[in-house]
Amino acid sequence: MTNAHLAEGLFKLAESQPPGEERLALLRAAYAVWDHPRELAGVRRLPDTIPLEALATVTLLHRARGEDALAAVVARLAGPRRAGGAATRSGFLSAAQVGEILAASTLDPRHLRGAAHFHTRASDGVGTLEAMARACQRRGAEWAMVADHTRGLACVNGLDAEGVAIQRRAVAQWNRRHDDTWLVQGLEVEILADGSLDLPRSARHEVAVIAAVHTGLEESRDQTSRLLRALEEPGVWALAHPRGRLFARRGGVRANWEVVFAAAAAAGVLLEINGFPRRQDLDAPLVKVALAAGCDFLLASDAHHPRHLAYDEWALAIAAQAGLPADRIVNFAPRHRLAEWGIGGAG
Ligand SMILES: [Zn+2]
Ligand SMILES: [Zn+2]
Missing domain, CATH: 1.10.150 (DNA polymerase; domain 1)
Incomplete structure (x- = not known):
């Protein structure tokens, strides 16, 4: 048992x-x-x-x-x-299952080069950017992507334009001082009810935009068109926790996932496997569908605390369960190859 x-x-x-x-x-x-x-x-x-x-x-x-x-x-x-x-x-993995899946898999957490999608005090995380960056550094990350919330409907604690600019300077300062762990600025941007994003187009080119739904998740209507519209928005790098499900709380949005994943593959938008234990989103059955649709993937810890950075192992276990090859996962890419994955300024 x-x-x-x-x-x-x-x-x-x-x-x-x-x-x-x-x-x-x-x-x-x-x-x-x-x-x-x-x-x-x-x-x-x-x-x-x-x-x-x-x-x-x-x-x-x-x-x-x-x-x-x-x-x-x-x-x-x-x-x-x-x-x-x-x-x-x-459809969720216990922590013990995560350990067993990884022990039997060729996907090795020690080979992960990038830590992605974590939060700082600038939105709803508890650590400073410096503390989170140091924690990624200690874990041996070659690159690390912060992804705080923007200040939209869903997150009153999000970054506004000034906050984004302040964080950009802090990221640049870290990168001047450290050459082992390269910081990348991302933003977790809300997909609004009509599928548009709560970040103006002009602000998207300088950050890695991770688009996510946090509102309207309980609705029973099909939300395929909302997600398709979001995927058409220029400058989206990844679709975060696509379903928005939460353990013991809600199943997340209803959508025709084959259609959504085909559109993501066509638009070159990565699909996130969110490893936060209460999310586990996508899960292995949907990762298989997305893999067949030709998608590439981002593993995310969605850490809100330095300790949470280990949750990228949950994401890796889901990838392993789905039979995902390492070359379809951006987190295995070394820093100097990130430009091929749509992340600029990697020089
Ligand atoms: Zn989120
Ligand atoms: Zn997040």
């Missing part, structure tokens, strides 16, 4: 409880199992990230032999509420 099964049992139990401390403890336990780096099957001591209030329950579930036995324990312990949220939790 895997951590994914164990965590799902705990999520179901949490859902079956009314709001309150018991439910919260079960939820924390579920996430602790789901985020644990190694499979817990067979271990004697459960990790101390599991809250004490939930330890007895986790122990009962952990002792269950096999999925049927686990389901029986969950049914026996379930509270009064009907659990129905499993659909928004399926």
Whole structure:
């Protein structure tokens, strides 16, 4: 029995409880199992990230032999509420699965040259540009792309034109002082309801534009035309977390992905595999569709903290699961070849 099964049992139990401390403890336990780096099957001591209030329950579930036995324990312990949220939790990798997929793959995180799509205090991250750049440097990144939000509808903390200019000077200053990790300025730009971008065309040529949807995600209507319009916008380098799904929260936008991916391939727009554990967007089934459509890919950690930079390994695991070859992933490209991937000024 895997951590994914164990965590799902705990999520179901949490859902079956009314709001309150018991439910919260079960939820924390579920996430602790789901985020644990190694499979817990067979271990004697459960990790101390599991809250004490939930330890007895986790122990009962952990002792269950096999999925049927686990389901029986969950049914026996379930509270009064009907659990129905499993659909928004399926199709995600647990941390332990990420480790196992990478251990069996030829795609090696140590061969990644570029760290991409991370945030700083200039938008909703917690680190300064300097702190994030140093963390990328420590991880051995040859190039690193910051991608703070622009100040659109979706992000009040985003950069305005002045903020973009200030950050550009900070990026240039870093690049004058360091020759091991080259910083690239990107921007995570909102795709508005009609598919236009919240960054004027004139401002796009100096940054790597990573376009993303953060609004209108709950709508049931098909949003193919919104995404196609965004892909037609000049100066888009990559389409970030294309679905906008969030673990245990929402499935993301509905679209005809074959059509969207064909348009991305034709426009030369990279598709992002966002490795932030709660996003995992695209996931392996859609990466396969995009690969068949001829797309190239960007692996992103979407780090909001230096510690999150490791989430590019989640993205790499998804790539490995989908059978993506390294030469279709920009993060394996050395700095001097970035111009071939549409990133200027790499000299
Ligand atoms: Zn985003
Ligand atoms: Zn982001």
